[in-house]
Amino acid sequence: METVVVERQPWEPAEKNMRVPVVEDLTDVRIFDGELRLEEPDGQLVAIICEANRKDHARLAWMGREILAKVSWHDGNLAPSSSNRLSGLKYPNITFGTTAPAPLRRRYACSASGLDRELPRLGIELRNLAATAWSALQAYSPEVAEDVLYRVMPKVHNDWLMFEAPWTSGIINKSAALPYHRDAGNLPGSWSAQYVVRNRVTGGFLHLPEYNIALTCPDKSLVLFDGQAVWHGVTPMAIEDHPEAYRYSMVYYAKSACQVCESATEEAGRAQRKATEHDVYRASMLEGVEENSHTL
Numbered sequence: 001m002e003t004v005v006v007e008r009q010p011w012e013p014a015e016k017n018m019r020v021p022v023v024e025d026l027t028d029v030r031i032f033d034g035e036l037r038l039e040e041p042d043g044q045l046v047a048i049i050c051e052a053n054r055k056d057h058a059r060l061a062w063m064g065r066e067i068l069a070k071v072s073w074h075d076g077n078l079a080p081s082s083s084n085r086l087s088g089l090k091y092p093n094i095t096f097g098t099t100a101p102a103p104l105r106r107r108y109a110c111s112a113s114g115l116d117r118e119l120p121r122l123g124i125e126l127r128n129l130a131a132t133a134w135s136a137l138q139a140y141s142p143e144v145a146e147d148v149l150y151r152v153m154p155k156v157h158n159d160w161l162m163f164e165a166p167w168t169s170g171i172i173n174k175s176a177a178l179p180y181h182r183d184a185g186n187l188p189g190s191w192s193a194q195y196v197v198r199n200r201v202t203g204g205f206l207h208l209p210e211y212n213i214a215l216t217c218p219d220k221s222l223v224l225f226d227g228q229a230v231w232h233g234v235t236p237m238a239i240e241d242h243p244e245a246y247r248y249s250m251v252y253y254a255k256s257a258c259q260v261c262e263s264a265t266e267e268a269g270r271a272q273r274k275a276t277e278h279d280v281y282r283a284s285m286l287e288g289v290e291e292n293s294h295t296l
Contacts, residue, residue: 001140002036006046006211011231013180021179022207022233030213037140047225048140049215052195053132059125060220064197066122067172067248091176096126097169098160100257108274110160110261126170127162130252133193134165137224144191151189152254159264166190167252175201175247178234180209183227183253190254192227200245203237227253
């Protein structure tokens with residue numbers, strides 16, 4: 001694998017809370033299409049770009065068709081994303097893997113995502129991909145892999161990891177040009193993995209503005225990088241007017257909020273207790289309202 005040295009330059013959005021669109025003009029940007037390692041002058045690894053493992057090609061092709069046919073990109077998937085990831089940006093996506101507690105949504109404990117429950121085979125295949133992405137990071141950079149294990153494994157229960165790879169969760173983005181961002185909701189020191197499957201779509205490069213480089217992310221490609229530390233965005237894309245045109249990126253990450261997750265058994269018990277407490281409280285409130293109405 002070729003090694004390319006890239007130098008990091010200071011870069012920040014014009015305004016801290018501004019969602020800066022990715023540039024369309026890449027004339028002055030170095031574009032990389034093949035397999036390579038990106039390193040800083042001191043040898044620090046920035047990213048690994050490679051073809052997905054050959055044994056995963058059929059799986060990835062199936063997943064592209066399965067997502068196209070069975071995932072509904074309805075209004076629920078167009079809700080603003082959490083502030084920990086893309087600061088309220090609306091774009092078609094769906095999460096998989098572990099979801100952290102969100103009491104305001106009546107999700108009182110850690111649990112499997114809706115996708116894993118509704119499309120179990122797709123969920124299993126996504127986990128299989130996590131295992132081979134992790135194997136790739138271990139093979140290409142044992143030092144980074146060891147550091148990631150040190151930073152993630154003691155903080156997350158094994159029940160919420162993907163086949164013992166150091167990722168808890170993931171997101172599928174549908175043909176989305178994303179503004180520059182850093183993944184603030186990731187565990188510090190963890191790395192992200194991104195697979196891309198595409199058909200009849202051009203553009204949609206992964207742009208790293210601090211390094212003035214763009215990765216073309218062809219079909220069945222894998223990118224490994226620290227999504228929390230490195231600014232990144234996805235360039236605009238041209239999508240053919242065809243029912244089978246798509247670009248899906250499947251991004252794996254270790255979610256910081258999953259540090260609170262205990263074992264799956266304990267989390268299931270917590271969910272049941274909290275749901276019961278909520279129902280009892282709601283029933284008592286309704287009973288109080290009814291009693292007050294009789295006194296009027």
